[in-house]
Amino acid sequence: MLPDLLLGKLAAVAVLSPALAFAALGAYLLLLRTPGERVVSGVVLSALSLSLAASLVVWGSSIMAPHAFLSVELGRWFEASGYSFDIVLLVDRLSTTMMVLVSLIALIAGRFSVAYLHREAGFARFFLLLALFSTGMLALVSAGSIDLLFAGWELVGATSVLLVAFFHERAAPARAALRVYITYRLCDVGLLVALVLMHEISGSSHFAEVFGGAAWPGPAAAISASAATALALCLFLAAMGKSALFPVGSWLPRAMEGPTPSSALFYGAISIHAGVYLMLRAAPLLERSPVASAAVAGVGALTAAYGTLVGRAQPDVKSALAYATMSQVGIMFVEIGLGYYRLALVHLFAHACLRCLQMLRAPSALRDAQEIRAAHAGEPLPHLGIAARVLPASLVRRVYWLSLERFHLEALQQRLIAAPLMRLGQAIDGFERRWVAALSGLAEREAGDADEAGARGERAGAGASAPSAKGARS
Structure with a gap:
């Protein structure tokens, strides 16, 4: 078991490494120009590697001391009206296991993305978001508050x-x-x-x-x-x-x-x-x-x-x-x-x-499945599951059709949740606009402008009809 002070510093390193990579790359992109793919990926992957190494050390220490429960205070963000936002990390078996998982998967996905997104227009944007996501997820799983x-x-x-x-x-x-x-x-x-x-x-x-x-x-x-x-x-x-x-x-x-x-x-x-x-x-x-x-x-x-x-x-x-x-x-x-x-x-x-x-x-995997199916072409299809052999065929077809349509869950959500919320939002928006217009006197001004525009239209119409009438008399 490492000393508590060292464990706290390592936990902080694991969380802050991707944050520093995001801040450095973001500032460089804003102030200068977009760096090359090798620089972008190298900075983010190096930060994730450092985070993984620190997470592994902290995890190993928590495994050796299964009853460890360490609260690490990194400071206070702000304080107002008797409330303070303390930045506190929690080091125990749950948090350290998740820290290892997050940093490991993020590093693997990032390494895979170097080739997958090569020459993609949003290459730097992807790695910036990867660093920000890793920061957020590591803060989430190690949060002590x-x-x-x-x-x-x-x-x-x-x-x-x-x-x-x-x-x-x-x-x-x-x-x-x-x-x-x-x-x-x-x-x-x-x-x-x-x-x-x-x-x-x-x-x-x-x-x-x-x-x-x-x-x-x-x-x-x-x-x-x-x-x-x-x-x-x-x-x-x-x-x-x-x-x-x-x-x-x-x-x-x-x-x-x-x-x-x-x-x-x-x-x-x-x-x-x-x-x-x-x-x-x-x-x-x-x-x-x-x-x-x-x-x-x-x-x-x-x-x-x-x-x-x-x-x-x-x-x-x-x-x-x-x-x-x-x-x-x-x-x-x-x-x-x-x-x-x-x-x-x-x-x-x-x-x-x-x-x-x-x-x-x-x-x-899809290509492998196609090759396996092609290699076994002509062979009889495998037997259906137990449920398909026991239940009536009409019920099996009905369940299959509902499963294919995802049980119409999206349509139900659209009808029962999304549409009513949209109508409610539109109604509230209309009420707010009318209320603001009434309070600010905008309604009266708009009504006056409309009346004035109508009067101008009538005068213009009268002026246009006068020459035609004179021509008719001549």
Whole structure:
């Protein structure tokens, strides 16, 4: 076990390395000109390598001391009206494991992107967003307070949207990014409410004070059951949006419009598991609230069933992988709801590594599948599953058709959620415009201008009719 001071410095290095790379490259791009691809990729990959090395050292130290729970204070960002935003990192088994995973997957995806995006117009933009995403995700998983976690959460969401719309010259990526953004905005309200509730209930935003100073997953939080339920459900709402749980996960296959490395990074390995991490961090709340645990397990089971059915009927490899990811994430939430937190963490790590590999080699995997199918041409098709042999054929066809149409979930969301919100927004906008016009006297001026314009039109019409009448008399 390394000294606490050294562990804190290494944890800070792991988080701040990508941030410094982003700041340096961003300043260079703003003040000078775009550097070469080798310089851009070298700076970002070097920062990610340093972050991975520091994360591995901190992780090894936490493994050797399984009961380690270290709160690292890096300073105070600002203070106002009795509130202070403290930058606090938390070093324990959960945070260090996630730090290793984030830095490792980001480094692999970045190295893959060097060749994949070679001579792409947005090469520097991609690596800038990669550095910013790594900063946000590392801050999220190592945060010792819900304030810092919220800041990292929003950075991850912003970079997700920007990378989905990476090929913004086409309309489809822009529409997909807008769908991701709206879903994130709606569900992130839960995290914002949880932040306020935590301050009101316990008077602190530090996990060490709210959840206790025990090693993860720790005992039940020392707050009332109703407060724990409210906090856990608010956090779960945010996790539902980020991890694409049922019924708000229809944006996930649309998010594959971004480059393949970003799909592997966000929706195959890291970002999609941010909700899982959030609920693992909130394990003391779930231990205190059986209602929240049941909700997490129930929604996770629905997500796993939905992702499995829909994923088996998808005609393209990226959508199939997206729904396969959704089904596995749903199983992780079931494990969390049942109290198997360590199993869920192992499942998360293994699934992230596997799915990242599958996403990165999706085009090659599709070609391999075509070659295997061609090699076995003429052989009888494999037998259908047990359900297809037991259930009636009409029911199987109906379920297959619904799975192919994704159970019309997007159409229902458009009709029941998006359209009413758009109408409400338009109504509020119209009311605000009329109210502002009435308060500022703009309505009277516009009415006066309209009357004056009408009078000028009448005079012009009279003047035009007079010559024609004179000509007629002559």
